[in-house]
Amino acid sequence: MSAAPPPARAGEPRWSRPARWAVLALAAFLNTWALSINEWANTYYSAAVLGMTQSWKAFFYGAMDAGSFITVDKPPLALWVQALSARVFGFNTWSLLVPQAVAGVAAVWVVQHVVRRGFGPVAGVLAGSALAVTPIAVVMARHNNPDMLLTLLLALSLWAASNAIRSGKLMPLVWCAVATGLAFNVKMLQAFFAVPVIVLVYLVAARPAWPRKLLNLVVAGVALAAVSLWWLVVVDLVPSSARPYVGGSRDNTVLDLLLGYNGLGRVEGQAQIMSPGMMGGGGSPGGGMPNGGMPSGGMPSGGTPPAGGVPPGGGGPGGGGMDGAGLARLFSGEVAPQIGWLYPLALFGAIAVIVHLRRRPRHDAQRADFLLWAGTLLVTAGVFTFASGIWHTYYTVALAAPLAAVVGTGVIAMWRLTRDTEWWGLLLPASIITTGLWSAHLLGQDEDFLPWMGTFVAVVSVIAGVAMTVPLLLPRERRAGKNRVIAAGALVGILASLAGPTAYAVTPLSTPVQATFPSAGPGNSGPGGGPGGGPGGGGRGMPDGTRQAGGMPPDGMSGNRPDGTRGERGERSSGEQVSPQLMRYLTDHQENETWLVAVVGSMVAAPVILETGRPVMAVGGYNGNDPTPTVEQLEQHIADGELRYVWTSGSSGVQSMGGDVDTAVVDTTMSWVAHHCPVVNPTDYGGNPTTTTQLHDCRGAV
Template identity: 85%
Template sequence: MAARLRLPLARTGEPRWSSPARCAVLVLAAFLNTWALSINQWANTYYSAAVLGMTRSWKAFFYGAMDAGSFITVDKPPLALWLQALSARAFGFNNWSLLLPQAIAGVIAVWVVQHVVRRGFGPAAGVLAGLALAVTPIAVVMARHNNPDMLLTLLLALSLWAASNAIRSGRLMPLVWCAVAIGLAFNTKMLQAFFVVPVIAVVYLVAARPTWPRKLLNLGAAGVAMAAVSLAWLLVVDLVPSSARPYVGGSTNNTVLDLLLGYNGLGRVEGQAQIMSPGMMGGGPGGGSPGGMPGGGTPPGGGMPSGMPPGGGPGGGGMDDSSLTRLFSGEVAPQVGWLFPLALFGAIAVVVHLWRRPRHDTQRADFLLWAGTLLVTAGVFTFASGIWHTYYTVALAAPLAALVGMGVIAMWRLTRDTEWWGLLLPVSITATGFWSAHLLGQNEDFLPWMGTVVAAVSLIAGAAMMVPLLLPRGRRDGKRRVIAAGALVGVLASLAGPTAYAVTPLSTPVQATFPSAGPSGGSGGPGDGRDGGRAMADGGRQSNRMQPSGMRDNGDQPDGNRSDGGRGVRGERSSGEQVTSQLMRYLTDQHEDETWLVAVVGSMVAAPVILETGQPVMAVGGYNGNDPTPTVEELERHVADGELRYVWTSGSSGVRSMGGEVDTAVVDASMAWVARHCAIVDPAAYGGDTTSTTHLHDCRGAA
């Protein structure tokens, strides 16, 4: 009986504590990812509104449309939204069901990293790697957010696991599963999924056991599988006639291929025209923090608040601030970089420890997979000159945690096997402690005592290990417990800083648009995504809270909504008024059988209305109002067919160019048509401001 009870707790040859410790890490990850999950409400309202539409229409579900009327898609492939929509269909559309898939993905990612590292480097390495990932602040944040990055992190970790299996076994199918995982990651966030491809290909060619012709054939077959999975949704969408599907949001020519090669592709690395909107200038529309992502007033993948330096504030990241120190900056390092010194010294120790291993050694192959992925991803993030944000660094969290687990155990083994390399362990722990103290000291109001304590404990632990390590190897054996105790205390001290940051999202809502952890991670500013809408579960019943009038009219901005025969209906798309609660009630009362409740300029204006009313809203011009849709002819047809009656000619999506040309002629022409042909509704009918330059137009009969 006792033997049977022990089976679930420990694998053969492993210490008894290993399985309970791994389970404890998973429980910790589940707690951090799910406790008070609904505190973030809709998080990114742009994607939340899309998920609501996807629960109402299978067409919107397949295309990843912004609303149930399937006018325009969101700016990313739909895989992450599919999971969220399925969760919402199963459990009802609410904050919790929307965020649950990301939380689960975060826990599974911890398990994958823990499993792969344990298999190659032992149970202690696996536990440490899983723990490091579980308490990485940005990993916790993104597991509690509805952006697609946590699913991307999981899929890339799965691809590395499958690649490791392919190298170990020499068989084709694990490599095919690796390709499938990368293809699914591509359908989550496009080209970022391919960062791992060169690493996996090179390590497989070097370390796998089959003959070279067989390895090349296997890679070719895997490449075909990766292409098939990656391009399946893209090809289907692009082959469907444009009149039978939504416009592809973020593209310039209504194709996913253009979105892939431009906005979600090379433009992220090489730079692209960057857009600014009123949400970045204060009072962001639709409930997003200033300078944020969807729901908050910047382009879905980027943007920077007015007056904010490159780096974008807490969690911001920013644009065109590429430099060698980007990942060590005060905005980025507190989210993902606490264990940089431990990983660096650990990587050196692994190289020393495995230097003389044969080419097919599986330990070395696992190390090269994770280290190569970390280096490639960090390199791209460091030098990317396009749209870039701090929360993208969640892609570094898994390989960094794997290196920490491998490295600490490698350093521990070097304390026994070598004379001087064993000093890497106390040096790394002391360096990590002082680095953590530096990061903690950047915010004097947040646990001001912790930095001093972490530095002192790390220094004492390092010194305690250093003394016996300076003895000849023959005299160290009796001091192993001192070294082990010092290492354990030092590692725990190294984890104190990231853990302190990681628990902040459990009590403070993270920013909707620049999600981050730490003392300022939840200070989203006016109208951040926490007030981005009311839950519309089961028939449109309202819950939670919303402040739809959070958009301010900046009087010093050019008039964006003059009814002057169509000349400058939106002007520079500068600030305008958000759709108010009174106006939403008026539109709902007047709504009959039209497809769309109203048309507004920009998805960030449309999202709160969708969440408030549960009805489809046409987001003219896509996210920021500069996608070339609808044309005048398309708008006329929607009006003539009775699919659209009301148009809110607000300039509140407010596109302003920063160093790039923004072509808004198509949307300008459509809004000019509205100004010429549609009657202005008396603002008194919906409690509007009679002096406002924004107007509700009734287009019934206009066509």
């Protein structure tokens, strides 16, 4: 599942190699055990991968379906990996999810290796362990969202940057640029958070003379631009008539996607566009999302709040939303249990590293490594803290690797200070006590989840911290034999610190991860995804048209949320889901058309694609907001025999969200369908004649 740990260096203890293997085995276990319970996870991406296995054109563009009508709203690198896996091993839940699990284990290996090389085997094992049991890292390694591949690539870029600073050579810096460029093709602008940190640390700490350093940075910058932008340039140069519409863009270009939805719009706020992470198989049927169809934590400007309002701190589990920006975001009761168990340990540890390395020369490799990890952590956390655009809790997986590295380096620095100084040595017991109390606080947020653990962790941490403090207060000459007490207290305290995140990290092994807002811990599980596990019922739809368990109501629609309530007016949705009976009707009547049916929004299209294995046209993109197709384009598809059936909700087929969401194009197109295409008798496919959802037969309408 991952490369073997490097052999122990001369002078390393015998336990080092087995310990590193044990950490990797733990990560592999957490990332893969009962992985299939997550089924299709986020059906938006799963449907796209299925289409990419059926069409190389859809593969290249990252199209939502094999007919290549519209792309997903991210660059396709992460989907390429999943699609290649599915082409080799067949399209199933394991071929979709295992690549992320492998990326998670590989990220643990990279962090463990780099920290061990700079700060020793104890630091490496601690850093690897911290990352392996970070709840959100385990969750995203079991999910098909692209974030875990992004985490791995960014860890690889920091490793390469460390090599470049140590060696002074050009090629490691180029490899750093390549890894960052690949990360850009996973999630665009977020990949560049570490770039200013890498440049600054390289300029300060690298050994070559200034002219050579500047030249190396220029060459690496060219490599970064080439690897980052090649797909963007190629897609935007292809005539729009010869490729899919770029999902999430306002003008059908990847450049707009970069500058808007996946770029500055994330930081400055772009409320009129929702992310497909809100969709997924675990979202509410009918295109609605948990918390009333709004991004968790807030509503688009002018939007209608869901019944009952939005919970404090963001909406449902794993949300984060748009309105929670501020210093408290990463410490909130929703976010901290996913990523922040070791915040105090990292903070005290960072202080210890600064104290320990403050007199080192400018080119010191240890200090450079620490600055790379800590700088990336601070920049990423700063952007996440103040970003006013779309933001979800699971994005914090990007913090997991640098946070774990700072923890590993910090603990070993605090340990060394206990032996070298008087008062600075108290940082270690203080960090153990503070982390234990913080963990108890996080555990206490859910009184039904292991109610004894919070008290246990707090008591053990305080006892361990006090036991360490007593010998540290003695004069150094009287500490003979006391170092073992300090070491034992540190070991017990660190194990207590890891108990809370481990308890949360194991929850996804027994309950499905939410497809909409992936997160760990009590109350954060949800339907595993897919057309059954998500909208419309339980069970997993299969590309051959079969179903496992559950199913949708036999009236041709399904519009209820998992809690049984209906979607509120004002939610942006296509209204209803296509029933199994209607799917069978569509497949029985499809002839040579490219698309089985056209529906509004990807949350309606994805389950049908997964259920039938046929292309489905997602009108308006993932949430019905993208301005495609126009009436003229739809008429052309109908005239060319590429599309026959259109599934609408009400007279226009779409409900307006309000605010500044522009749905004019989709509204006009679906109104044209309602007025020009005859309605199929609902009784022909087991539907209810009284519902507002309608199937239109557009053959001959043009």
